[in-house]
Amino acid sequence: MVSTPSRARSGTAELRSNPDVTDSLITIIDLVRTKLATSRPELGRISNFGRSIVSQRVEEAIELGLLVEGDLGESNGGRAPRVLEFNARAGAIYLAVFGAKHVGFAVTDLEGAVIASSHHSWDIATGPDKSLTFMKEKIAELVEGSAAPKPWAIVVGVPGPVEFLSGKPVAPPIMPGWNGYNIRENLEPFYGAPAFVDNDVNLMALGEAKILERTENMAKLDLIFVKVGSGIGAGILSSGKVHRGANGAAGDIGHTSVVGDSSAVCRCGQVGCLEAVAGGWALVRDLERAVEKDPSGELGRLFAEKGYLIPSDIPLAAKAGDARAVEQVIKSARTVANTVASLVSFYNPHIVVVGGSIAEAGDLFLASLRQVVYSRSLPLATRDLKIVPALDNHQEGILGAAQLAIGELFSRTWMRTWLPEGSPRNYTPV
């Protein structure tokens, strides 16, 4: 489906000499890529371009390997038009989403469909060199096994704040050795493709938006993804785009002050932080103390078996009816809810998505949280508000990473630079 180099080159020369053509070509490709138009007549109707402009641009896009011609479409009385499709296999996206203790790798096409993926236990604290070498090995395995196209973009998610433009983690508390490490500089020459680095919860928020896209207008979607795992963090979308803030620190809500309980000591050194009251590590700390004294219930059994507890034990025990686990899940949900209520009044999102290991207690967590948010937020801000559980934390991160790359690669500004060459390979983001 990809054009031969010589044919592509002749199109290229014209494109470079005439930016008007580049602009209308971008419009045509985008209408097909986003499935707003699937045939030449439809392209004409929606773009207002004349018939000859449409067919010239479509030819150019086919030469560049970005559009492909499919079967005959439905007839509208006359001759049935050929269906046009975006060539999602023109390139691939290689991605890695690192959590604190695990990592997911995937290779997707240019629409974000997963071609191959794998998931591994991995300690982010082993540092960037070992982690990125591991990534290269595992991605190579995925690519080999799947005959994936060459990469058009690389995406890395990490569990800490990131300076998005430079691709460097900034003072990430649980990522020793990563502070200021230039991930882009490591990956771009290796893959010959632009690399994007972002916080993992930001990617989960983007992934949720992709899932919600079927029912919501993504271009206008204001969303907050709240992750209640070992720590607590948020990913924020503003009009469907990640809001990263001035230092890439936006969403770091784990250390905001909590109404009421202000005696809990936090691992950050302050007292009264949200995490120190409602985070998985704080619940584990309190529950381990409790089961040492009284080893009853499911938590007692788990502790006797392993000698320790982890955050995901708590929702499991709560579902098995352990009273102390239930109590802690409700406490966590109500405390998180107070913070979320303030954020809802401030930010007025369409949707709050709740994920993370503690939130996996399901309805128990969600119902307690909803109750507080709906009673404490401004009525207007909750009038249409939906509070929904996350679908699957690993899946969301991978979906979101692909969406991030697609949004950047096919932005009009950036397409202007790479389109005349036919692919963004060897172009780095500005």
Added chain:
Amino acid sequence: MVSTPSRARSGTAELRSNPDVTDSLITIIDLVRTKLATSRPELGRISNFGRSIVSQRVEEAIELGLLVEGDLGESNGGRAPRVLEFNARAGAIYLAVFGAKHVGFAVTDLEGAVIASSHHSWDIATGPDKSLTFMKEKIAELVEGSAAPKPWAIVVGVPGPVEFLSGKPVAPPIMPGWNGYNIRENLEPFYGAPAFVDNDVNLMALGEAKILERTENMAKLDLIFVKVGSGIGAGILSSGKVHRGANGAAGDIGHTSVVGDSSAVCRCGQVGCLEAVAGGWALVRDLERAVEKDPSGELGRLFAEKGYLIPSDIPLAAKAGDARAVEQVIKSARTVANTVASLVSFYNPHIVVVGGSIAEAGDLFLASLRQVVYSRSLPLATRDLKIVPALDNHQEGILGAAQLAIGELFSRTWMRTWLPEGSPRNYTPV
């Protein structure tokens, strides 16, 4: 400077038949309007358009009355090029910024420069019919006295939440009679121009951004404007654009829960709201009680003189050394600061601007607020954070209203619809 109708029409026909031309024309006009280019050679360098395309588009823009040719510019060795300027007087922006008890009117050019303005006491509670009739009268006076051009846009700011697209206030607590009132429907047929309606604090945030534009990159500016007046509200900018949220309610932080004091009864019916502890009306309530018992100090004198206090008496008395006023200003600042600290961790803005009558206590308010925010927010989120006082509440609202209109009128999407006609008059926003 405005072209004759017949000449404009011939250009129009070509524009309509060729969207490629419209797109490059928008690029040319925008480069001159935003002062990125001031001559044909500069336009060529920056746009990458060839010399003949640049000069054709410039001619068309001059025919449409949007660009004007000025003096000879600096020579670069050869013949000195003519300076190109955006014709800011091609149209005007008529605007009104209503507060609870006052209103500012202005007529500006298409760059936001004020041609004429006035300021009046006005009670928003008189309702939309009387308020908008008053607006029409006063705007007519401004236009008559200044020979302002025809309006290209109307902007109205109101002290409550607004559904931006429809231009309707939604459940505004201090604006009886305005709930759901269609302001656009009232103004658009009257002025024959599109009307935009927004919350007043949103406009102030935009106005501050315009002021900060000289030193900050507005396109990337994340800003929170906190207004501590009688009530408490915030205006939020995300990448230089107003973040309004799902229901236009974003920024309504006055009724979020406050850490610590949870006994104060709020006018909204809840307890422990930020406004009920730190808002001007709550301070007045507490101070009136106090001076009734003990009429000493500047507040005692003001109360004896008038029989009541208003929020702006408090910073005045504090500056005169009244101990109770000083205490209340510090209490307000520290309470607001706790909420702002959470917002800073969540949103990671570049700048927090603090305005409103209570904040007019100046350094006393600002220093107390800064102290708490810098000690309570995430270190990374405050690393480059600036917390600055607002310049002038009235001026900011007017500046911001003009910026809002300019941003909408000259957005690429919307320019595509009106540019072939030469002006956005009689085009309504979608």
